[in-house]
Amino acid sequence: MTKIKIATEWLESCAGCHMSLLDIDERILELLKYVEITSSPLTDLKHPPEEGVDVGILSGGIGNSDQEKKAKEMRKKCKILVALGDCAVFGGICNLRNFFPKEEVLNRGFVETESTSKGKIPKSEVLGELTDQVSGVNKVVKVDVYIPGCPPSADSIYYALTELVNGRIPVLEGDLLHYD
Amino acid sequence: MAEITLIINGKKVKGETEDTILDVCEKNGIDVPTLCHFKGLTDVGACRMCIVEIGEERVAINTACTTQALDGMVVKTDTERLNNLRKINIELLLAERNHFCMFCEMSGDCELQDLAYRFKIDYIRYPLLFPKLPLDASHKYIIIDHNRCILCGRCIRACDELEANHTLDFRERGWQKMINIDLNSTLRESTCTSCGSCIQVCPTGAIFDKKSPYLGRSEECEFTKTVCSECSVGCGTEIVTRANHILRINGNFDSDVSRGLLCDKGRFEPLYKEKKRYLKPMVRVNGELKESDWEEATKIMVEKIGGMDGKDIAGLVSARATNETIDLFKKLINNVFCSENIGMLHGPITTIKGKGSLNKILESDLIIVVGADFSKDHKVVRSLIKRAVVKNDSSLILVNSNANNLSSYAKLLLKKEELEKVNEEISMANEVSIIFGYKISGDVEKWISKYGGEVNLIGLMPGTNSLGAYKLGINRNFKPRKARGLYILAVDEDNDILENIIEEAKKSEFVVLQTSYENVLSKEADLIIPSMMWAERSGNYTNMEGKTQEVNKSITSPPEVKDDREIMVSIADKIGKFLS
Numbered sequence: 001m002t003k004i005k006i007a008t009e010w011l012e013s014c015a016g017c018h019m020s021l022l023d024i025d026e027r028i029l030e031l032l033k034y035v036e037i038t039s040s041p042l043t044d045l046k047h048p049p050e051e052g053v054d055v056g057i058l059s060g061g062i063g064n065s066d067q068e069k070k071a072k073e074m075r076k077k078c079k080i081l082v083a084l085g086d087c088a089v090f091g092g093i094c095n096l097r098n099f100f101p102k103e104e105v106l107n108r109g110f111v112e113t114e115s116t117s118k119g120k121i122p123k124s125e126v127l128g129e130l131t132d133q134v135s136g137v138n139k140v141v142k143v144d145v146y147i148p149g150c151p152p153s154a155d156s157i158y159y160a161l162t163e164l165v166n167g168r169i170p171v172l173e174g175d176l177l178h179y180d
Numbered sequence: 181m182a183e184i185t186l187i188i189n190g191k192k193v194k195g196e197t198e199d200t201i202l203d204v205c206e207k208n209g210i211d212v213p214t215l216c217h218f219k220g221l222t223d224v225g226a227c228r229m230c231i232v233e234i235g236e237e238r239v240a241i242n243t244a245c246t247t248q249a250l251d252g253m254v255v256k257t258d259t260e261r262l263n264n265l266r267k268i269n270i271e272l273l274l275a276e277r278n279h280f281c282m283f284c285e286m287s288g289d290c291e292l293q294d295l296a297y298r299f300k301i302d303y304i305r306y307p308l309l310f311p312k313l314p315l316d317a318s319h320k321y322i323i324i325d326h327n328r329c330i331l332c333g334r335c336i337r338a339c340d341e342l343e344a345n346h347t348l349d350f351r352e353r354g355w356q357k358m359i360n361i362d363l364n365s366t367l368r369e370s371t372c373t374s375c376g377s378c379i380q381v382c383p384t385g386a387i388f389d390k391k392s393p394y395l396g397r398s399e400e401c402e403f404t405k406t407v408c409s410e411c412s413v414g415c416g417t418e419i420v421t422r423a424n425h426i427l428r429i430n431g432n433f434d435s436d437v438s439r440g441l442l443c444d445k446g447r448f449e450p451l452y453k454e455k456k457r458y459l460k461p462m463v464r465v466n467g468e469l470k471e472s473d474w475e476e477a478t479k480i481m482v483e484k485i486g487g488m489d490g491k492d493i494a495g496l497v498s499a500r501a502t503n504e505t506i507d508l509f510k511k512l513i514n515n516v517f518c519s520e521n522i523g524m525l526h527g528p529i530t531t532i533k534g535k536g537s538l539n540k541i542l543e544s545d546l547i548i549v550v551g552a553d554f555s556k557d558h559k560v561v562r563s564l565i566k567r568a569v570v571k572n573d574s575s576l577i578l579v580n581s582n583a584n585n586l587s588s589y590a591k592l593l594l595k596k597e598e599l600e601k602v603n604e605e606i607s608m609a610n611e612v613s614i615i616f617g618y619k620i621s622g623d624v625e626k627w628i629s630k631y632g633g634e635v636n637l638i639g640l641m642p643g644t645n646s647l648g649a650y651k652l653g654i655n656r657n658f659k660p661r662k663a664r665g666l667y668i669l670a671v672d673e674d675n676d677i678l679e680n681i682i683e684e685a686k687k688s689e690f691v692v693l694q695t696s697y698e699n700v701l702s703k704e705a706d707l708i709i710p711s712m713m714w715a716e717r718s719g720n721y722t723n724m725e726g727k728t729q730e731v732n733k734s735i736t737s738p739p740e741v742k743d744d745r746e747i748m749v750s751i752a753d754k755i756g757k758f759l760s
Contacts, residue, residue, distance in 0.1 A: 086282055089303045093282055098310045133310075138303065146302040150282035173300050179281035179293065 003033075004165055006055045007048035008040040008084075009074055011067040012094045012134060013060025016151040017085035018042060021057075023154035031158070034165045052077040055164055058137050061087040061094045066128025068140050075141035080164065082145040083137050084157070086179060089148045094134040102130050145170060148179050184251040189258060201244040201255055202230055212257050213266060213295055216332035217245045218381050220433055220440060221341055226333050228269050229295065232257045241265070267299045275306040276355075277313065278327040279384075285393035286385030292330055293384075309355075316361070318368035321389055321448045322379060324359065329386040331357055335378035342441050343375045344566035359386075373585075374444035375563065380430055389428060391451050396422035404734035405432055407721050408446040409500050409714040411557035412641030413538070414723030415442050419715060419734035426451060426715055426735060437538060437723060443559035450714065455697035460740050462708035469708065474742070474750075480707055482754045484690045485665040490518030494663030494688075496681065497654065498673040499526045499643020502719025502731055505744045506649050509669050511759055516752045521663060525670065525677050526643030528655045530618055532625045532632065534639035537725050542568050544636060546609035548602055550579045550624055552617035554586065558640050561615065562586060575609075577602055580624075581617070599627050606631065618642045641724045643677075648722030664689040668705075669744065672696040672713040694744065710741045717744075 010018060018041065024031070038053055039045040048056065056078030062068055075081055086092030097105045111119035137143055147160050147170075156176040163170035181196045188201075188210055195204035200223065205212045215227035225243035232244045233256040244257070256262070273292060281287045313326040331350070336359065339348040347370050351360035362370045378387045401422045408415040408429075416435020420428040429447050433440035461477035462469040485493060495513035497506055513522045541547060541564045554562035562585070568574040569589045576589050580596040587593055594601060606612050613636040616628055628637070641647050649655065666688040670678060678701050685691050685704035693705035696713040716737040722728045737743075752759035 083303070090308065093280065095278075095280070095308070095310065098308075099312055136303070143303075148302055171300065172302055173297075177297055177300060177302065179296070180284070180287040 003036040004055065005036050005038050005049075005053040006057065006161075007038050007053040007074065007078065008042075008057040008059070009048075009070055010041050011058060011060030011070060011088070011137065012063035013085070013087055014093075015041070015059075017059035017088070017149075020149075020151035020154055021084075021157050024158045025154070027158055031161060031165070035161070048074060048077040050077075052079075054078065055080045055082060057082045057084050058088050059084040061091040061134045062131060062137055062140055063094055063097075063134045064128030064130050068131070069128075071137050071141050080144045080169075081137075081141060082147060082160065082164075083143045084147050085152055086148055086150040087134075088137050088143075089146050090136040091134045092136075092150060098133045102132050106130065147172065148177070150180055153178065184249060186249055186251070186253045186255060188255045195249045197249075197251075199249045201232055201234075201247050201249050201253070204249045205244060205257060210257060212244050213298065214245065215291055215295060215330070215383055216334060218334050218337070221334060221337040221381070224333055224337070226331065227273075229266055231262055231265060233259055233262060263299065266295075267301060270296050270299055270301060271304045271306055273330050274301075275304050275308050277309070277311060277329060284328065284385045285388060286328075288397035288399065290385060291383035311355070313358075316367050317390075318366040319372065319374070320368070321374055321376065321391075321444070321452075322367060322372075322387065323390060324361075324367060324387050325385065326358060327386075328384045329359055330384055331359070332383060334381040334383065335359065335387055338377040338381045341567070341571070342377045342439075343373060343563050344570045345371060345373050345375070345563075346570075347372045348378065373559070373563075374448065375442060375559070376444065376447040377431065377441060380440070389448070391448075392420070392427040395425070395427045396420075401427060402734075403430075404732050405434075406732040406734060407723075407729045408442065409644050409717075409721070409731070410445045410450065412499075412644055412646060412724040413437065413558055413560045414644075414721055414725075414727065414729055415446055415560055416440075416729075417442065417446065421715075421734050424735045437725070437727060437729070438560050439539075441560050441563055443557075443563070445557055445559065455699075457697055457713075457738070458695065458708055458710040458741075459738050460710060462705075464706045469702070469705075474740075477707060477709060478751055478754050481692060481709075481751055484706070485517065485667060485692060486755045488517075488665045488690075491521070492664040493517045493519040493667065494521040494523075494665070495519065495667045495669070496523055496525050497649070497669040498671050498677070499524055499641070499646045499649055500671050500673055500714070501645065501669060501744065502717055502721060503645065503648045503652065503728070504719040505669070505671075505717075506645065506654065507652050508745050508748050508759065510652060510654055512748045512752060513667065516755055516757045516759060517665075517667075522654055524643065524646065524649055524654055525668075525673060525681065526641075526646055527618075529641055529646050529650050530616070530620060530625060530639055532616075532629050532637075532639065534616070534637040534724065535726070536613065536636035536638045538564055538638065540611070540636040541565060541613045541615070541638070542572060544568060544574055544609075544611040544613040545572075546575050546577070546605060546612045548577045548579065548606075548612065548614045549581045549586065550599075550614065550616040550628065551596070551620040552581050552615055552640050561638070561640070565589070565615070575605070577605060596621070596624060599624065606635070612636065613638065616640070618646075639724060645721045647724060647726060648720070648728070651722060662687065665692070666690070667692045668694065668701065669711070670695040670699065670701065671711050671717075671744065673699070675700045694747065696741075709747055710738075711744055711747075712737045712741060716741070 056074040160170040193208040215229040223245035225246035230244040316324040415438035416432030418430040431440040431442040463472040694709040
């Protein structure tokens with residue numbers, strides 16, 4: 001049996017959703033019988049393979065141009081795209097910067113911080129440029145499955161993955177659906 | 181009211197002519213999602229959650245909470261079309277303001293969140309608006325966070341219909357619509373009476389109290405229905421506890437005395453008092469209070485007080501004690517210590533007794549308040565009076581009453597000497613309520629007694645359970661008259677009442693103080709016996725109407741603190757007398 005290929009990536013994220021993915025504990029061994037994780041921020045291989053994967057998982061919102069690029073790359077390389085966690089679903093806690101203009105946010109972060117002296121706003125080609133507002137990934141790419149939660153519980157993630165393995169689009173309800 | 185028959189979801193169900201469709205659904209156990217609806221408040225149809233399909237051929241969609249049920253009506257509550265509309269509605273509510281469940285103190289207890297879960301909303305189809313909205317934390321007890329407000333108007337209706345204060349209302353329209361406080365004031369500077377009803381009715385985290393956030397979700401808490409011990413109204417309360425800690429005091433909407441309403445004294449103040457608790461008996465040795473144990477405490481008690489002659493012993497009891505405790509205390513003083521010298525810390529009640537009911541105030545077209553002060557306690561009575569005046573057009577006459585904010589509602593403000601002017605008003609009214617305070621003079625009592633039988637007569641009591649104590653035969657303006665041994669059962673009484681007997685206590689040779697907290701009498705006490713505080717007691721209180729209501733303990737007392745009755749029984753036991 002060919003295994004289903006999964007690639008994951010984190011964007012504007014605290015990594016909590018990936019920690020929650022690891023929280024499925026020994027069930028991951030069962031899952032690995034059917035699933036191959038090709039790349040993830042937690043493995044040596046960071047980028048999804050050229051030939052693409054079946055399921056792409058994104059956690060974190062879109063907060064800069066680099067993340068936008070990563071989201072688009074994942075979309076291109078996967079058949080089903082999963083938005084994992086509140087930030088990927090609607091921007092989550094990262095949305096809190098949406099109440100201030102971008103310049104004010106950068107200034108506060110790099111210049112006005114109490115511990116900073118002679119601060120400078122970093123600007124370089126290799127760095128992503130901050131978007132005006134943070135958003136969920138569905139603002140830049142089409143999302144097929146949403147798993148909200150901050151972070152989503154291990155049970156929600158395990159359920160969603162087993163549904164995907166079985167060729168179904170997961171519908172979260174009851175205890176599996178939560179926003180906190 | 182006649183019976184009507186409707187067909188709801190294909191089933192024949194019965195209702196009554198004055199029912200709304202929602203009423204009929206509730207009576208027949210048909211679940212209709214609601215959000216702005218709150219039992220006890222007027223329905224306004226603000227949230228559109230309870231929409232139903234009405235009719236067969238030409239289907240109309242209308243809110244169940246504001247549509248009157250008619251005989252033969254065909255209603256559907258659970259169609260795909262309705263559920264889609266509801267889902268859109270919830271998503272719009274979530275997109276309109278700043279709802280962040282992950283750090284909201286109400287997550288898990290939020291009705292908006294519950295509905296979003298119910299309709300399996302895993303993302304929001306609409307762009308989030310991120311409006312910049314204020315948070316008002318100026319008030320001592322209450323926070324209003326407009327970011328989480330869904331404009332259901334429950335708080336506005338509670339403020340207007342329960343507390344009859346109308347501090348809250350809406351301002352602006354459309355997107356700009358907001359909860360408004362007075363004329364755009366802060367809550368601290370507003371006319372808010374701090375009754376806290378808005379907190380209890382808010383379905384989201386838009387209005388919450390400062391004490392209980394993050395300390396526990398409802399599913400982790402225990403709820404105990406009991407009676408407020410702060411004054412003689414006897415409002416029904418629901419104590420929210422977790423791991424033996426009190427998080428919050430809610431009004432009990434099932435209470436037929438207060439119907440969910442509370443005042444700041446009952447809802448907030450008990451949680452904000454910071455006093456030193458006595459956890460062990462204390463004995464005075466060489467002028468200093470020293471921690472002791474029960475064995476020594478009862479021994480000293482029996483040696484000192486038990487050895488005295490009955491006529492040298494006096495007992496004083498707080499009206500915050502339950503009927504059962506007061507009864508036993510009386511027996512202890514009378515039968516065990518053989519003294520008749522027993523009185524109430526709060527002083528006596530008036531010779532004229534009110535026999536009316538609080539709820540009848542709302543039905544009265546004339547309300548007369550004589551010598552009553554609602555500024556410290558009995559504030560729920562004030563709310564009822566205000567409700568009668570504002571909602572039912574009752575007339576209010578204040579006689580010699582420092583009635584705290586009531587004068588603007590009054591038709592007449594009279595002095596005691598002008599009482600006779602009221603007679604004519606009474607003769608013209610249909611239903612009259614007379615509410616009198618506990619410090620009225622003899623001539624006022626005489627005037628009131630003229631109307632004793634015909635009107636709804638309500639007397640405020642000096643203490644929570646004063647009427648209960650009176651019925652048990654303790655009602656004395658008490659001076660312990662050179663008592664050598666003074667036994668004060670103060671339970672968790674406040675200093676302002678205890679201050680009155682400092683002088684008496686000083687004169688006594690041996691003072692036993694049974695109390696929960698350190699207080700002004702501690703300095704005079706020779707023996708301190710730790711007592712249970714309000715949330716730890718159980719028994720009964722008799723309120724100002726004469727209703728006897730059950731007091732239930734919501735938390736367990738610290739290990740060394742014993743029940744007041746148990747203490748008294750063990751003292752009697754040591755003396756060799758049986759007490760029950």
